[in-house]
Amino acid sequence: MALVHECLERWYRRPETGITFGLQRIQYFIDQSYPNRTWDDDQLRDWHLATAMMRGYANCYPEEDFQVVALEKVFDGRIINPATGMSSRSFTMSGKVDGIVRMGDEYYLLEHKTASLIDSSYLERLWTDFQITLYAWYVRETLGIPVVGIIYNMLSKAKLQQGKGETEAEFEARRAELLAKSKTGKTTAKRKLPESDEDFQERLAAKYAEPGGSQTQMFHRETLYISRDRYTVLQTELWELTQAFPEARRRGYFYQNTAFCFRFRSPCAYYPICSSDNNPNVIDNLYQVAAPHRGIEQHGC
Numbered sequence: 640m641a642l643v644h645e646c647l648e649r650w651y652r653r654p655e656t657g658i659t660f661g662l663q664r665i666q667y668f669i670d671q672s673y674p675n676r677t678w679d680d681d682q683l684r685d686w687h688l689a690t691a692m693m694r695g696y697a698n699c700y701p702e703e704d705f706q707v708v709a710l711e712k713v714f715d716g717r718i719i720n721p722a723t724g725m726s727s728r729s730f731t732m733s734g735k736v737d738g739i740v741r742m743g744d745e746y747y748l749l750e751h752k753t754a755s756l757i758d759s760s761y762l763e764r765l766w767t768d769f770q771i772t773l774y775a776w777y778v779r780e781t782l783g784i785p786v787v788g789i790i791y792n793m794l795s796k797a798k799l800q801q802g803k804g805e806t807e808a809e810f811e812a813r814r815a816e817l818l819a820k821s822k823t824g825k826t827t828a829k830r831k832l833p834e835s836d837e838d839f840q841e842r843l844a845a846k847y848a849e850p851g852g853s854q855t856q857m858f859h860r861e862t863l864y865i866s867r868d869r870y871t872v873l874q875t876e877l878w879e880l881t882q883a884f885p886e887a888r889r890r891g892y893f894y895q896n897t898a899f900c901f902r903f904r905s906p907c908a909y910y911p912i913c914s915s916d917n918n919p920n921v922i923d924n925l926y927q928v929a930a931p932h933r934g935i936e937q938h939g940c
């Protein structure tokens with residue numbers, strides 16, 4: 640949820656005027672982001688989730704044990720062959736980290752993640768997060784900040800749905816069914832009304848206030864320390880990628896890395912293309928051509 644990332648950035652940029660005012664400003668931002676929520680069900684659902692998530696977050700973390708050093712920090716750096724120390728003439732590395740924080744004398748990347756479920760298998764796979772570990776390396780090398788690890792700041796998406804209530808016809812059908820079963824020929828059934836926004840927010844707030852457990856926690860922080868060896872392994876892999884990419888492009892074939900199709904439980908953005916074997920209708924209907932992300936840039940060879 641990109642909007643929650645923006646909310647978190649605003650939350651950590653808030654002036655020293657306290658939690659209530661900070662939360663009011665975020666609520667205003669959320670309200671402005673979903674202007675059609677009174678008639679658009681998708682917008683209303685997302686508004687509810689973002690609102691409840693940020694209110695719950697503020698309650699969960701009213702104070703932090705770290706100081707924010709930088710937010711949405713951009714870096715650019717060379718890609719180096721760790722075996723020779725030579726840098727690539729074709730590629731450089733660029734990226735942006737959610738945050739850099741200091742705890743005591745140590746620096747960490749702060750990485751926000753929203754997930755459907757935070758459980759042990761999700762946490763176990765964090766160390767495979769190739770990109771963020773590389774980013775930590777580049778923050779060290781290009782910004783001179785000695786990052787020792789990553790604080791994963793995880794927010795879970797509540798699965799609750801707002802009660803829709805019954806239409807008149809649905810109620811009449813249910814009532815007729817109950818009457819048919821009733822021995823007295825009477826029923827006290829009442830039409831189920833839609834759940835109000837206030838009631839739904841209350842239910843969501845209760846969900847986000849639940850105490851943490853391994854399967855139910857809505858907010859979780861996990862700190863991963865990065866060893867020198869890990870940095871070396873990832874640098875080597877990045878270098879190998881820079882070598883494999885031109886060759887794949889020359890041959891016009893990029894192999895499918897299917898182990899990553901459902902990484903962290905959400906399908907890869909290109910899953911419809913791969914699973915349809917490059918069906919042109921799928922491509923035309925679901926995708927549009929856009930400029931590449933700046934994460935890795937190629938210069939003229």
Ligand code: SF4
Binds near residue numbers: 909911
């Ligand atoms: S869906 Fe396609 S592009 Fe995405 S990870 Fe799977 S194989 Fe790779």
